[in-house]
Amino acid sequence: MTVEVAVTVNGQLRSAGVDARRTLADFLRHDLGLTGTHLGCEHGVCGSCTVLVDGASARSCLMLAVQAAGTEITTIEGLAVDGELNHLQQAMGDGHGFQCGFCTPGFMMTATELLRENPRPSEAQVREAISGNVCRCTGYESIVDGILRAAELIDE
Amino acid sequence: MSSVGAARFVGQSVARIEDARILTGRGRYMDDIVLPGMLEGAFVRSDLGHARIASIDATRARSMPGVLAVITATELEGAVSPLRVEAEIPNYLRPVFHALADGKVRYVGDPVAFVVAESRYLAEDARDAVEVDYEPLDAVITMDQAADPDLPALFDDVGSNVFYTEAMNFGEPDGAFAAADRVVSAMIDSARVTHVPMEGRGGVADYRPGTDELTYHAASQAPHSARQALAALLKHPADRLRVVIPDIGGAFGQKAGLSREDLVVCAAAKMLGRPVKWVEDRIENLAAAGHAREETIEISAAVNDDGTILALDVKMRLNQGAYPMLGTPTPLFGWIVRTMIGNAYRINHMRWSLDVYASNKASYSAYRGPWAAETLAREILIDRIAYELGLDPVDVRRRNLLTLEEQPCKMMSGPTIEAVAAIDTLERAVELVDYDGFREDQRRAREQGRLLGVGFSTYIEPAPGPPDFFAAIGFTIGGERAVARLEPDGHLTVITTQAPHGQSHETTLAQIAATEFGVPMAHVRVLYGDTNTAPYSSMGTGGSRAATMASGAALHATRAVKQKALAYAGDMLEISPEDLEIADARIRVKGDPASGLALGELAAAVYASPPEGEESDLRSVALFNQPSGGGYSGGTHVCFVEIDAETGIVRIPRYEVVEDCGSLINPAIVDGQVRGGVAQGIGIALYEHARYNEEGMFVSSTFLDYLVPTAMEIPNIGVTHFESPPTDEVNYRGVGEGGTIAAPAAVLNAVSDALGGTRVEQLPLTPDRVLALIDMADERT
Numbered sequence: 001m002t003v004e005v006a007v008t009v010n011g012q013l014r015s016a017g018v019d020a021r022r023t024l025a026d027f028l029r030h031d032l033g034l035t036g037t038h039l040g041c042e043h044g045v046c047g048s049c050t051v052l053v054d055g056a057s058a059r060s061c062l063m064l065a066v067q068a069a070g071t072e073i074t075t076i077e078g079l080a081v082d083g084e085l086n087h088l089q090q091a092m093g094d095g096h097g098f099q100c101g102f103c104t105p106g107f108m109m110t111a112t113e114l115l116r117e118n119p120r121p122s123e124a125q126v127r128e129a130i131s132g133n134v135c136r137c138t139g140y141e142s143i144v145d146g147i148l149r150a151a152e153l154i155d156e
Numbered sequence: 157m158s159s160v161g162a163a164r165f166v167g168q169s170v171a172r173i174e175d176a177r178i179l180t181g182r183g184r185y186m187d188d189i190v191l192p193g194m195l196e197g198a199f200v201r202s203d204l205g206h207a208r209i210a211s212i213d214a215t216r217a218r219s220m221p222g223v224l225a226v227i228t229a230t231e232l233e234g235a236v237s238p239l240r241v242e243a244e245i246p247n248y249l250r251p252v253f254h255a256l257a258d259g260k261v262r263y264v265g266d267p268v269a270f271v272v273a274e275s276r277y278l279a280e281d282a283r284d285a286v287e288v289d290y291e292p293l294d295a296v297i298t299m300d301q302a303a304d305p306d307l308p309a310l311f312d313d314v315g316s317n318v319f320y321t322e323a324m325n326f327g328e329p330d331g332a333f334a335a336a337d338r339v340v341s342a343m344i345d346s347a348r349v350t351h352v353p354m355e356g357r358g359g360v361a362d363y364r365p366g367t368d369e370l371t372y373h374a375a376s377q378a379p380h381s382a383r384q385a386l387a388a389l390l391k392h393p394a395d396r397l398r399v400v401i402p403d404i405g406g407a408f409g410q411k412a413g414l415s416r417e418d419l420v421v422c423a424a425a426k427m428l429g430r431p432v433k434w435v436e437d438r439i440e441n442l443a444a445a446g447h448a449r450e451e452t453i454e455i456s457a458a459v460n461d462d463g464t465i466l467a468l469d470v471k472m473r474l475n476q477g478a479y480p481m482l483g484t485p486t487p488l489f490g491w492i493v494r495t496m497i498g499n500a501y502r503i504n505h506m507r508w509s510l511d512v513y514a515s516n517k518a519s520y521s522a523y524r525g526p527w528a529a530e531t532l533a534r535e536i537l538i539d540r541i542a543y544e545l546g547l548d549p550v551d552v553r554r555r556n557l558l559t560l561e562e563q564p565c566k567m568m569s570g571p572t573i574e575a576v577a578a579i580d581t582l583e584r585a586v587e588l589v590d591y592d593g594f595r596e597d598q599r600r601a602r603e604q605g606r607l608l609g610v611g612f613s614t615y616i617e618p619a620p621g622p623p624d625f626f627a628a629i630g631f632t633i634g635g636e637r638a639v640a641r642l643e644p645d646g647h648l649t650v651i652t653t654q655a656p657h658g659q660s661h662e663t664t665l666a667q668i669a670a671t672e673f674g675v676p677m678a679h680v681r682v683l684y685g686d687t688n689t690a691p692y693s694s695m696g697t698g699g700s701r702a703a704t705m706a707s708g709a710a711l712h713a714t715r716a717v718k719q720k721a722l723a724y725a726g727d728m729l730e731i732s733p734e735d736l737e738i739a740d741a742r743i744r745v746k747g748d749p750a751s752g753l754a755l756g757e758l759a760a761a762v763y764a765s766p767p768e769g770e771e772s773d774l775r776s777v778a779l780f781n782q783p784s785g786g787g788y789s790g791g792t793h794v795c796f797v798e799i800d801a802e803t804g805i806v807r808i809p810r811y812e813v814v815e816d817c818g819s820l821i822n823p824a825i826v827d828g829q830v831r832g833g834v835a836q837g838i839g840i841a842l843y844e845h846a847r848y849n850e851e852g853m854f855v856s857s858t859f860l861d862y863l864v865p866t867a868m869e870i871p872n873i874g875v876t877h878f879e880s881p882p883t884d885e886v887n888y889r890g891v892g893e894g895g896t897i898a899a900p901a902a903v904l905n906a907v908s909d910a911l912g913g914t915r916v917e918q919l920p921l922t923p924d925r926v927l928a929l930i931d932m933a934d935e936r937t
Contacts, residue, residue, distance in 0.1 A: 019277065021277070022277075029187070029188070030190075034181070035181075035184070035185075035187075035188035036180070036181020036182065036183075037181070038185065038354075038355070038405070039187070040354045040355070040405075040438070041438040041858075041859050042437050042438060043438065043858055043859065043860075045858070045859035045860060046354065046438075046859060048354060075181065076179075076180065076181035077180065077181040077182075079179075079180070079181075080180050085179065085180070089179045089180065092175070092179055093171050093172070093175045093179055094171065095824070096169070096171075096172060096175075096660075096824040096825065096827075096828055097179075098175070098178055098179070099406075099658035099659070099660065099828055099832065100353070100354065100355070100403075100404065100405050100406040100657050100658030101174065101177075101178030101183045101403065101405065101658070102185065102353070102354040102355045102405025102406060103354045103405075104178055104179065104183075105181055108179070126867075127867040127868055128868070130866075130867050131866045131867055131868045132866075133866070133867075134354065134859070134864050134866060135354070136351075136352050136353060136354050136406050136408070136832075136836070136864065137354075137406055137658045137828070137832045138828055138831060138832050138835070139828075139831035139832045139833075139834060139835035139870050139873060140835070140866070140867040140870050141831055141870075141872050141873060142827075142828055142831070143867070144867060144872075
């Protein structure tokens with residue numbers, strides 16, 4: 001059964017006909033060509049596929065595309081504004097936040113939500129907030145530092 | 157040498173070139189590749205550990221919508237050669253097996269059939285409709301079971317599950333044991349774990365029937381050896397076979413060798429005449445992509461009462477799982493353990509034995525510091541020696557570590573030790589952590605019933621090792637190549653043999669080349685990963701080779717192009733090249749910044765009208781051979797733990813690393829490698845276990861069962877850099893593996909220390925095990 005799904009992604013209205021069983025992640029990646037969102041486990045643990053749906057973080061591997069119809073979605077491709085890196089991207093670049101880059105979209109979207117809700121988080125709060133995201137390369141310290149630094153940049 | 161006045165990028169934590177795409181979601185990983193007419197595949201995998209295949213019925217699957225093929229071992233016959241470890245090693249059993257299970261399955265996850273369809277969804281629908289009828293056999297799970305001749309052999313053609321044994325002496329251990337004051341023993345049973353790159357394995361095979369060209373887009377750490385193996389096993393002409401890597405989401409050794417699945421995917425593309433993509437899911441990755449570290453070591457030391465170690469007795473057993481990895485004969489891991497276990501210590505005699513077993517488990521594959529068992533076993537033994545002799549574990553290390561004054565010298569296993577400052581990293585670490593102060597805190601805490609502990613781990617690793625290290629392990633790799641080319645606009649292209657997947661080689665090699673050439677970083681582009689353009693390497697990225705070998709090759713290739721550019725400029729300007737220098741992308745007369753011409757002007761002129769009798773391009777290929785001295789990285793790790801006596805949970809309030817990898821190319825990248833390595837080592841020590849039950853079922857097939865540490869478990873890790881004296885101009889050494897090598901021993905020693913020296917023999921230290929250890933400690937006191 002094919003269903004037409006329309007969503008606003010990174011400010012643009014996009015639509016495609018999809019099977020009812022298609023995940024939001026596959027819809028974004030393969031139907032809309034937004035491959036910045038990654039699939040790391042497809043069972044909702046690793047957090048690589050995290051996107052913002054109407055501002056709230058969601059695991060796009062556990063959500064169906066049809067459930068997202070009519071929502072506003074933000075993916076990692078939507079973070080930079082007019083080609084300019086945002087504060088979070090800038091901070092992660094300055095501090096070598098990531099290595100292989102596969103978990104990156106999930107951490108970036110989780111951190112985006114955190115900083116929106118809590119603009120000056122403590123280190124403990126940052127660690128708690130990203131505890132549902134797995135990174136195998138970094139040992140997390142550079143990611144935690146990057147989020148704390150981003151909070152400072154946003155404040156400045 | 158670098159030009160006077162040129163910007164020096166080496167040694168700076170310059171921003172990563174990779175981040176421009178990674179931070180914006182514009183990386184291009186394997187599953188992002190879409191080709192015209194591309195099909196997608198899914199593997200039917202065994203859900204039993206050991207069974208004969210009575211029948212495979214794919215009739216219904218083949219008739220399902222969008223299904224192009226269901227390929228079993230029968231269809232693969234002739235398309236993929238039978239497989240066997242190539243290296244003939246005396247005493248090592250080398251069974252013949254097939255890319256898809258032929259007649260028998262040997263572990264949960266063994267690929268039985270490959271379903272190819274118009275989409276992944278349709279392929280998975282049909283995969284579930286393939287009916288395989290199994291006749292179960294007794295599963296062989298433990299090494300003791302593998303040694304039992306009454307249990308069925310996994311491979312009928314070799315008839316035994318004991319795949320390899322060796323025993324030998326280094327020096328004269330019998331005399332040393334007889335002369336020693338006493339013998340101290342320890343044992344370690346290291347749990348089977350898995351690499352868990354955040355992106356699993358996979359590939360896209362693109363076959364063009366008209367030209368017989370096969371391009372394999374592979375997540376491979378070693379594209380050239382993947383190409384060689386594909387050409388041989390698919391009987392495909394190598395000149396029509398290209399391997400090219402996309403961005404890779406981590407590997408840690410798991411993507412070093414060609415897998416059985418790779419062969420099936422490529423064969424399917426050839427059979428169907430259309431591109432075929434396979435991307436494994438996490439369950440496949442955890443069950444079938446390769447495991448590591450299932451080893452036990454029984455180790456004893458002949459010691460004098462002052463803590464001097466006279467000799468070792470080491471019995472290593474390794475459970476390699478079912479199918480040997482194609483490229484790496486499993487005994488090699490034992491040989492590196494054998495070679496490195498004496499390490500930076502003054503140990504001259506050893507009895508050694510190694511047994512390798514086959515079992516109904518996933519294949520043993522190289523994982524970040526694959527020989528780490530030597531450091532784990534030795535470092536816990538040293539703490540046992542301290543405990544049993546009533547000495548301080550730091551003092552036992554001090555007494556036995558080699559000093560710089562004693563070097564160069566030889567390890568008992570053969571390799572030269574030179575410029576190894578492991579003992580100095582220990583002293584620095586002791587200073588850094590206020591060791592005496594901690595002992596006082598620990599005593600007070602204990603009075604309040606709190607369990608605090610500290611553990612040390614001192615080690616060196618071949619990174620890449622001296623040339624005679626490779627002779628000692630019986631495995632030769634050779635030099636490393638790089639290509640450098642000045643482009644017509646004056647920018648420099650460097651092509652490396654590396655296949656980076658998180659190590660930031662695009663940045664570090666650009667730092668080396670830009671510094672050497674005298675151009676901004678933005679004028680250097682590092683290319684890699686395409687067998688059509690990258691120079692040959694059998695190794696690719698692995699073995700901690702890049703820092704020395706790829707850097708050295710890039711440096712020399714760049715230097716050669718620079719010499720050519722200076723010579724051409726000398727001709728054009730009618731001035732001796734010796735009087736010229738390059739800075740800020742200009743060739744100029746030394747001391748006269750306004751003189752000369754831009755590199756772009758020179759390159760354009762040379763390409764447009766090559767000087768008489770000269771080759772027309774500004775290009776060089778350099779072969780960098782291993783420097784004769786040094787070659788080791790190393791350091792000392794200090795782990796502090798607090799154990800919750802109620803829950804058995806081990807917390808790490810502080811972790812310090814003093815590492816020595818020579819000169820730093822990019823300190824932030826080094827720190828990232830160290831911290832990431834330690835995080836994996838902590839995972840090995842406390843959390844991770846790729847577990848099978850008695851029936852051979854794999855019970856760690858999701859992230860709910862296989863526990864990868866998160867930001868809640870991994871502490872901040874202090875990194876202090878120590879630079880031992882340089883032995884070569886190229887004084888950068890690998891740093892990717894050391895964290896994982898050293899951390900498990902530091903954690904384990906800290907836990908033992910917190911429990912008053914209780915023996916800790918089994919990993920991971922899960923809360924239930926720790927509670928049992930606390931009971932043991934209580935009983936002893």
